[in-house]
Amino acid sequence: MNKIIAVFILSVFLFQSCKEEPKLDTKTNMEKNIVSNPLLAEWDTPFGVPPFDKIQSEDYLPAIREAIQVHSKEIDVIVSNTEEATFKNTIEALEASGILLSRVSSAFSSVGSANTNEVLKAAKKIISPELTAHRDEIRLNSNLFKRIKTVYSQKDVLILSSEEFFLLEETYKNYVRAGVNLEGKNKERLKEINKRLSELSTTFGDNLLDETNNFEIHISDRNKLGTMSESLLASSSEEAIKRGHEAGWSFTLQRPSVNPFLQTSPNREYREKLFQGYALRGNNDNDKDNKAIVLEMTSLRLEKANLLGYKSHADYVLSKNMAQNPDAVYNFMEQLWPSALQMAINDREALAKIMKDEGVEGDFNGSDWRYYVEKIRAERYNFNEDETRPYFEFTAVREGAFMLADKLFGMKFKPMPDAPKWHEDQQVFEVLEADGTHIGVIYMDFFTRESKRGGAWMNELRMQSNMGEFVTPIVTNNFNFPPPTKDTPSLLSFREAQTLFHEFGHALHGLLSNVKYRSLSGTNVPRDFVEFPSQVMENWMSEPEVLALYAKHYQTGEVIPAEMIEKMNAANSFNEGFRTVEYMAAAYLDMNWHSLTEANTKDVNTFEKEAMDKIGLIDEIIPRYRSTYYSHIFSGGYSAGYYSYLWSEVLDADTFAEFKKTGDIFYPELTKKYRAMLAAGGSKPGEELYKEFIGRDPEIGPLLKKKGFE
DSSP states (O other): OOTTHHHHHHHHTOOOOOSOOOSOOSHHHHHHHHHHOTTTSOOOSGGGOOOTTTOOGGGHHHHHHHHHHHHHHHHHHHHTOOSOOOIIIIIIHHHHTTHHHHHHHHHHHHHHHHSOOHHHHHHHHHHHHHHHHHHHHHHTOHHHHHHHHHHHTTTTTSOOOHHHHHHHHHHHHHHHHHTTTOOHHHHHHHHHHHHHHHHHHHHHHHHHHHHHHHOOEEEOOGGGSOSOOHHHHHHHHHHHHHTTOSSSEEEOSSHHHHHHHHHHOOOHHHHHHHHHHHHTTTOSSSTTOOHHHHHHHHHHHHHHHHHTTOSSHHHHHHTTSSSOSHHHHHHHHHTTHHHHHHHHHHHHHHHHHHHHHTTOOSOOOHHHHHHHHHHHHHHHHOOOHHHHGGGOBHHHHHHHHHHHHHHHHOOEEEEOTTSOOSSTTOEEEEEEOTTSOEEEEEEEEEEOOTTSOSSOEEEEEEOOEESSSEEOOEEEEEEEEOOOOSSSOOBOOHHHHHHHHHHHHHHHHHHTOOOSOGGGSTTOSOHHHHTHHHHHHHHHHTSHHHHHHHOBOTTTOOBOOHHHHHHHHHHHHTTHHHHHHHHHHHHHHHHHHHSOSSOOOSOHHHHHHHHHHHHTOOTTOOOSSOGGGOHHHHSSSOTTTTTHHHHHHHHHHHHHHHHHHHTOTTOHHHHHHHHHHHHTTTSSOHHHHHHHHHSSOOOSHHHHHHHTOO
8 A cells, every 4th residue: 555555554544633732742751751761662572563562652752753863863974974975875874774763653653543542643743744844854955865866876887786776766766756956945845845734634634533433323213223234233232332322223434334334224314314424524514624625735735746847746646656647547547437437327227226116216326326236136146245244254364364375375373462562452473484484473453443543554563674684574454344242253244354355465565575675675666566465365365265265154164155155256246337436436536636737726525526527427426535535645645546456456357367377376386476576575666576477568358357347
């Protein structure tokens, strides 16, 4: 998930303070905390994991501020060096700087996104603009850039390895892209823009978290619930008690609640209420409204792009991606959009007919879509998702991911029950080679809670590097699965199980990295390449051969029957038009906001409607993310980059087609090449990495076939 998942997605979804800010920024408290701060001490923990059991929320702000000062001094040493600039004393010295800040801020970002509280929110509000200013002081430092430029001017005569050469080029280009060549008021204006964007991003995420947590539908009459699954009834009953109700059932905007409700509730009124609650987050004209933030952020991003010499924010962002420019993205999406839209239109007619045949009056709405999809899946394919959930108990699915990594790469996962954690629900594992060699550590955080942002993501608490000493990676996977109830463990839908394998693919990308420089390790790859290693895992996990390894009934141990797999795969192939259209609508919306070459003068809802009308989006489908809750692009690192999931899907479909051609989905020679590609991290351009792996440019045919668009 981005150029550096551990920077963008890590810092992206942390939230600002509410009414009171903790007294963390007084000089007395700062000095006191620095002396005893466990974040600043040596981490005497297994494999150097953060000492989460000793860290207090109040420790983060003073630790980050101290780490900023340490980093600034390291930069001063580089700049003030009287010796001629060399690759070692400038480029490598830069790479080696900021270790303490990276360590502390990565821990802060990870905890803040997965287990936030009022102290962490307040700290984020304070420190976010300070971190932005610190980064600008480095990236816009003219004297530092003079040394970088001196080394860069010698690149054709220096004796460097391919990775060293790539680091030199990337360092130079990154400073130019950051605006180091700007002067005077333009440079000062850039700093102002960066600071303001940081503040707005934080507020956007805070508003979205509050809007999501504050909504509920409480139902006290069991007769109004219809034939909902027992697991949904149990979890919603516990949610009602948690929210202060003596009895009844509470349904929320968290994914494990809203999606099953829309799929199974026969009550149109309640479905519409929940659907609109989800679709209008950040768009309710209250103190959590995000519309003004969207307008200001898109305007500032355009202004920044213009300052840096680009026509639009999209031109600026895409110049570093595989796509390279907006036209390439639009041309790519146009190859898929017409087929996807027509498939969705055909499905809409079938769904609306079922509703009409049932005697339901009125128009077929977006809130009806998922409910009637489930009816078709039941009637046409004799499939009921609740029958499959017992075969996807979350622990078994986790073990399935581990077994797949073993089959592919010989990796082993050893529980670390005594490892320090940021929440009791976390599970921690040491990752080993087949011969017992230590690879790294993975933290896994499975269940939804109010202190955790929505969605699923991967973080890097520590990136792999090898500058004299091999530093092993520490990664995290974070999910929002339904928590266990008093009667049953967490039972996943197939899509939720797919999400686990997806994020685990990101984790493998970080864990298997084997490069010299941390800024080029693991997931530090172009935005439209980073989703490839995650999405390709989804292909393996649904193969009958792999399902047989882990999809076992949590009570009986029975392997999921072949007949059920066949029905499940057939049923899951239905509604592909909807899934692709709602995703692509969001990708188009992102590109529309960020391809602007002149400041937008329309309100957010008007702009969004015109963008969707332009591509012919039907009324019954809304973008997967509407503007006011589009955290990927307004509080994350995916601006002008949400298309990347589909771009990467071309790569993953093409890759798995190659495995299938061999007749062995674990074909050793291909697996070895795939691991080598993961190990290379971002030490080469994405297109070059793919060509070295597969031996040619990617082909779109396998994706068209997979989606049924041929």
